Each structure stands twice: as structure tokens, then as C-alpha cells.
Amino acid sequence: MVATKTSARPQHLLRGEAAEEQAHQFLINNGLQPVCRNFRCKYGELDLIMTDGNTLVIIEVRFRKTDSYGSALESITHSKQGRIIAATQYYLSGQKSEPAIRFDVIALSGNGSLQWVKNAF
Template identity: 70%
Template structure:
């Protein structure tokens, strides 16, 4: 049973990694420039950090194979938003930048559709 759980966890992580790579490639094609990936701290994780001209963009990547339990976008709760904002404060404390910030979401469905929501939630 433990081995099954580990295999399931590994498959989940690989899907997440693949979705982040797909999202990053998509955003680069839209003109954004990568800064950092998978910034982790006690408050949470920032999937992608990119720049859009002079704006620092924090991107949450969500993947859902099906919408059976809600869409990828619906999975970003107020609590998740708070964690992302808290982790962003920690990330910003490591920088000597004062650029404007934007929070985007890239939602990827099982059929490969990509939804890019800019300014997905307030700072």
C-alpha cells in the first residue's frame, strides 16, 4: 500500500511539473520572461515567476484532468490565494526590486486547453 501511495504521489508530481513546463512555454510565447520556478518557503510555493515588461508576474499553474470535481480555476480558493500572497511577500523580501506585481493563473485542462487569466486576484 505504501508503494502504491508513493507511485501515485510521484505521478501527481510529474503531472504538475509537466503542466508548469507547458504553462511556462505558453507564457514565453506570449512575451513573458522567466525569472524563477518553484520558489518554496514555509508559507507555500510560487509555481512560476516571470516578468511582463516591467511587471513581476506571479503565476499559479493549475491542472485538472477532468472537471468532475470542479475546474482548475475553481480550485484556487481564497485560502490558496492568501498562501500565494504570503509566499510572494517572502520572495520579494529577497529582492532589491520595486516593480509592480500581478497575480496570474494558468489553468490547463486534460484535453490540453489553456486558460490564462491575468490579474486573477488582487494584491
């Protein structure tokens, strides 16, 4: 018998994708309009880009199965914030206008709770 590679995605990536989809639907249900998902550049990745009225909202989605090593919110370090801001500046450099910007966080935990922090940083 010959061993074959499987294309199964690791469980942690599947959980992360599910959390991002849950956050995306939650924000749509709360009136935000989708612009872009998973924008990647040399500075990092922006999980969700949406609009809230005339404001461009950059959303970082964080999931933690447990709080044993810190909560989802606590996992957004100053360094991570810097990468998000740099990626946002790169994203905006390709845009024609400079809208008002807000940075939000959606924190999800394994117990099913969802926390939306507007103007997180």
C-alpha cells in the same frame, strides 16, 4: 529475490510537472521572461515567477484531469490565494526593488485546453 525501491515519481507529480512546463513555454511564447520556478518558503510555493515588461508576474499553474470535482480555476480557493500572496511577500523581502506585481493563473485541463487569466486576484 530482494525487493528494491524504485525512484519512479508518482503519476500525478509527473502530470503536474508537465503542465507547469507547458505553461512556462506558453508564457515565454507570449513575451514573458522567466525569473524563477518553484520558489519555496515557509508560506508556500510560487510555481512561476516571470516579468511582463516592468511588471513582476506571479503565476499559479493548475491542472485538472477532469472537471468532475471542479475546474482548475475553481481549485484556487481564497486560502490558496492567501498562501500565494504571503509567499510573494516573503520573496519580495529579499529583493532590492519593489516592482509592480500581477497575479496570473494558467489553468490546464485533461482535454488539452489552456486558459490564461491575467490579474486573477
